Amino acid sequence: MRALSQKFDWKPLALVPVLALLVLPFTGSVSTWITLTVAGLAMGMIIFVIASGLTLVFGLMDVLNFGHGVFITLGAFVATTVLGAMPLWSGSTEWFYNLCAIGLTMLVAMLVAGAVGAVFERLIVRPVYGQHLKQILITMGGMIIGEELIKVLWGPQQIALALPQGLHGSYLWGDAAIEKFRLLAVVVGVLVFVVLVWVLNRTKIGLLIRAGVQDREMVEALGYRIRRLFIGVFVAGSALAGLGGVLWGLYQQNVTTQLGAEVNVLVFIVIIMGGLGSTSGALLGALLVGLMANYTGYIAPMAALFSNIALMVAVLLWRPQGIYPVVYR
């Protein structure tokens, strides 16, 4: 790790401020710019939470999971049920109870998504380890089955997901408005980032995971059960997707069954931009995507559709392996 930090590559970090400053002349006023930037960073943080799950599963385990979106949707739908079951806490104007309600919701969503992830790994993914083509096809099938099962359980219609009372509204900072919920999203995102980097780089489990990615047989020969470890990684990735789903649902304030598939497209772009298996790359990619989505949504809504693809193309022309590739395949 020390060797890594010595030659840490700082250049890509400049991408985010450069992108933000480039748009400054187009936004009209500084306060609009600040609002957009903060909103974009918050959206980026939510996308990062989701993408971090996929970066574990795809980047480290080499499972091209197109079914990741199901866990996002699942998290959001669990949130509607759990928050709906706590009208006292989420309706309270007390900050403390609101945060308890949200925290509990996130916990339940992560547990449910993780448990479903374990089943998904066993039934869908396990028979096709190491076969990319089949993985893509099978996980796509798994995604459709999952989406339809969610429709069976919660119904096909869109469900409103209201923010707890205390998180409504925004802080005014000069003319710039910063929504309270977005601050919460940033806090959660930073927390996830710190925990992931710590676990992967500073703990024995992280060491084993990284070693297993590099040379699976060697780690097995040393007596570690890499299979169990990788199941854990898949479950953790699914749980993170569930957590991201809760945040995304609260961010959109309503939940549809297509939600996961829509976000998944953004997440793929983030993963490709960030580089395989890289948590920092995923963070940078997610921030760029979030900013880009908010800026173009405001300046040129029609361009918003293709802006993220254009961004990805630009990044890949600069670094064909992604920003911080950890795994070379």
Next chain:
Amino acid sequence: MLHRILSNDMPRSRWLAGILLILVLALVFTPFIFPGVKALNTAAKIVIFIVLVSSFDLLLGYTGIVSFAHTMFFGIGAYGIAIASTISGPHWSSLALGLVAALVLSFFLALLIGLFSLRVRAIFFAMITLAVASAFQTLAAQLHDITGGEDGLNFSVPALLSPATEFLDTPFLGVTLDGRLLCFYALLLIGALLFLLMLRIVNSPFGAVLQAIRENEFRAEALGYRVVVFRTASSVLSALFACVAGAMLAVWLRYNGPATSLSFEVMMDVLLIVVMGGLGTLYGAIVGACVFLVAQSYLQDVLRLASEAVSGWPLLSALLSPDRWLLWLGVLFVLSVYYFPAGVVGRLRRSSS
């Protein structure tokens, strides 16, 4: 003679040859064997899907590339015909213009996506195509003035192909000889020619290189073939065929909207057909498309009956509701990837050899 027409790629199984013969004959004589509009519609859809699925197989089965943008090219073809016919009226020239414009757009789009993402990393191709396709689908729904948005476009085709044109006053063998019938046979002829052309492509030296790339990319490169060039060529070719298939669909339906040609469900159907029929065998497209599209028309009816039969158990009944037919298609898909990896054609060929 037959060898030349089929490009020396014979079915290689007596059972398969028999099934193919029956299916093709059934398609050709559909108007005379199965009366009614629904049967003719299903047959036309089967012909169109045979072209669409074969073109996808060219990419997935022969070159080993997963693309989720295939329905995008299908949609471009359909929108080309629909938009040109809406703007300049039901003439042959607008059909030709629409098709050419769609082909040109598909060519450049496929070239762009292919050159860019196949160069970076082949497994990214699936993700990038998914992103581009979903952006394109939203774009088509948003450009309301041109594409008709979610409602789509209704338009007329040249009078010769419309049901109002009758060639004989008396029905022939119980079938009215009208423009609709002519349209069906025109589609059948075009579909057959396209299929034979694709068969020719995959059995050419070019096709052999594609299969070599699928089997071992590194080795193909070492033998001196530029993998990126061949992969891009394959994806461009398959995009063009898909585009023609889309144009055929639009001419037949005289309508096009996002749900009929661009939606993800169409992509799922194509994937399912190609996997069930057998990857890397174009004949699989014929068998798969016939079985799947006939089953699809009746799956919802079966589900409705089953759902009513178990109405006492709410959860089971909800699982079997006809609205959830995609669930059962998904299950079928996963099971066929597991237990049927070679598809119907692969299974038949193995049992005969």
